[in-house]
Amino acid sequence: MEFTKSIQAFQEALEYIPGGVNSPVRSFRSVESDPVFIESAQGSKVRDIDGNEYIDYVGSWGPMILGHAHPDVLKALSETMQKGTSFGAPTLLETEMAKQVRKMMPSIESVRMVNSGTEATMSALRLARGYTGRDLVIKFEGCYHGHNDSFLIAAGSGALTFGTPNTPGVTTGTAHDTLTAQFNDLDSVAAHFEKHGDNIAALIIEPVTGNMGVVIPTKEFMQGVRDLCTKHGALLIFDEVMTGFRVAKGGAQSLLGIEPDLTTLGKIIGGGLPVGAYGGKKEIMDHLAPQGPVYQAGTLSGNPLAMAAGLTQLRLLDNDSMIYDDLERKAGMLEEGLKNNLRELDFPAVVNRVGSMFTLFFTKEEKVTSFADVMKCDTKVFSDYFKYSLESGIYLAPSQFEAGFVSAAHTDEDIQRTIEASYNALKKIKQKG
Numbered sequence: 001m002e003f004t005k006s007i008q009a010f011q012e013a014l015e016y017i018p019g020g021v022n023s024p025v026r027s028f029r030s031v032e033s034d035p036v037f038i039e040s041a042q043g044s045k046v047r048d049i050d051g052n053e054y055i056d057y058v059g060s061w062g063p064m065i066l067g068h069a070h071p072d073v074l075k076a077l078s079e080t081m082q083k084g085t086s087f088g089a090p091t092l093l094e095t096e097m098a099k100q101v102r103k104m105m106p107s108i109e110s111v112r113m114v115n116s117g118t119e120a121t122m123s124a125l126r127l128a129r130g131y132t133g134r135d136l137v138i139k140f141e142g143c144y145h146g147h148n149d150s151f152l153i154a155a156g157s158g159a160l161t162f163g164t165p166n167t168p169g170v171t172t173g174t175a176h177d178t179l180t181a182q183f184n185d186l187d188s189v190a191a192h193f194e195k196h197g198d199n200i201a202a203l204i205i206e207p208v209t210g211n212m213g214v215v216i217p218t219k220e221f222m223q224g225v226r227d228l229c230t231k232h233g234a235l236l237i238f239d240e241v242m243t244g245f246r247v248a249k250g251g252a253q254s255l256l257g258i259e260p261d262l263t264t265l266g267k268i269i270g271g272g273l274p275v276g277a278y279g280g281k282k283e284i285m286d287h288l289a290p291q292g293p294v295y296q297a298g299t300l301s302g303n304p305l306a307m308a309a310g311l312t313q314l315r316l317l318d319n320d321s322m323i324y325d326d327l328e329r330k331a332g333m334l335e336e337g338l339k340n341n342l343r344e345l346d347f348p349a350v351v352n353r354v355g356s357m358f359t360l361f362f363t364k365e366e367k368v369t370s371f372a373d374v375m376k377c378d379t380k381v382f383s384d385y386f387k388y389s390l391e392s393g394i395y396l397a398p399s400q401f402e403a404g405f406v407s408a409a410h411t412d413e414d415i416q417r418t419i420e421a422s423y424n425a426l427k428k429i430k431q432k433g
């Protein structure tokens with residue numbers, strides 16, 4: 001494969017954009033390469049500016065559950081834009097979106113639209129603080145909730161990939177108000193509640209993690225977390241920016257059978273446009289301005305183009321009775337194929353998957369159920385695996401600490417090609433020794 005144009009484009013971008021990218025995870029720095037520049041995408045494939053085509057498992061980091069450039073989403077966008085692109089005034093589309101969200105995720109009685117997942121979690125935390133009159137928040141090591149100061153403490157995703165889980169620029173005071181606990185370790189949560197129970201406003205969690213790779217919670221852990229929040233009067237916030245409408249139609253909360261007090265959303269809800277949302281019980285949401293005293297606003301919030309794309313995507317997901325079964329079947333086929341490869345080649349690694357989210361962890365451990373397990377992964381092996389995959393036309397997230405996404409547009413042939421490419425990549429790594 002030729003990457004000449006991408007290499008040149010990156011050199012130029014470095015001159016004008018910090019690190020050459022508008023979000024750190026897009027850089028291939030942690031896998032010691034230059035990023036490929038994408039020109040177009042269709043269905044399950046992305047194409048770079050050198051003309052190379054890849055089967056895409058990044059899916060714009062989650063939103064593209066129907067695949068790229070879905071004709072219905074494009075049609076909704078093109079029809080909506082003829083009427084104007086932003087009004088800064090209420091539209092019917094916003095209420096339609098709120099109704100659709102409540103239908104698919106009934107714990108969300110009332111929802112406020114924002115422009116990113118980061119805005120959603122930032123606003124949900126402010127609301128939780130305003131509602132409870134308390135200051136502290138519990139988050140989990142390795143979980144990522146966007147780049148708000150309060151959550152860039154022991155953060156996952158790019159912050160973990162690039163070795164800055166506690167980024168400079170966050171004040172000591174802010175960091176002091178964030179308590180960290182261990183995923184799948186209820187004692188670590190209980191200890192905080194015992195010590196600070198009457199000043200904890202909220203506990204925020206990725207109910208299935210994606211930002212340290214896919215780690216699955218035990219039922220006891222999640223129920224225990226719910227019970228501790230209820231007992232101590234703290235709000236339970238499920239950050240479903242990644243898992244919402246992804247792991248199931250009703251998100252991780254429907255899979256786990258646990259109702260959070262607030263939910264944050266993003267990615268899929270925008271159909272590929274910049275959107276976030278947060279919602280929950282009306283009684284809590286009514287503390288937001290103008291109804292209540294907690295202030296949060298946005299010039300472009302509920303933007304008609306974003307609403308049109310997101311609503312179209314959500315309705316397609318809601319109305320197709322087979323779509324989640326089909327995602328499960330294809331992602332299951334991929335999981336089985338990857339596991340067979342590992343067995344055949346006697347290659348130490350673990351595949352974690354929930355619905356259409358998966359991670360292949362390069363570790364000698366039997367299971368990956370905690371942040372400590374994730375930290376034992378061999379990122380050097382991942383780096384080789386990533387590069388061999390890319391060269392054979394498979395586009396993965398350039399970090400061990402991320403999830404891969406299967407979309408409705410992936411075909412069985414795409415999955416088979418991916419399994420073969422994975423086998424070849426593992427074999428090359430073994431031969432290299």
Ligand SMILES: Cc1ncc(COP(=O)(O)O)c(C=O)c1O
Pocket residue numbers: 116117118119121144145146147206210211239240241242266267276
């Ligand atoms: C679970 C989770 N929360 C929050 C965010 C932040 O969303 P955004 O990148 O849209 O700000 C992300 C992704 O970046 C995420 O995966």
Ligand SMILES: N[C@H](C=O)CCC(=O)O
Pocket residue numbers: 023024025026061062144157158211242402
């Ligand atoms: N892991 C992040 C979100 O899920 C990746 C997206 C980004 O930060 O650009």
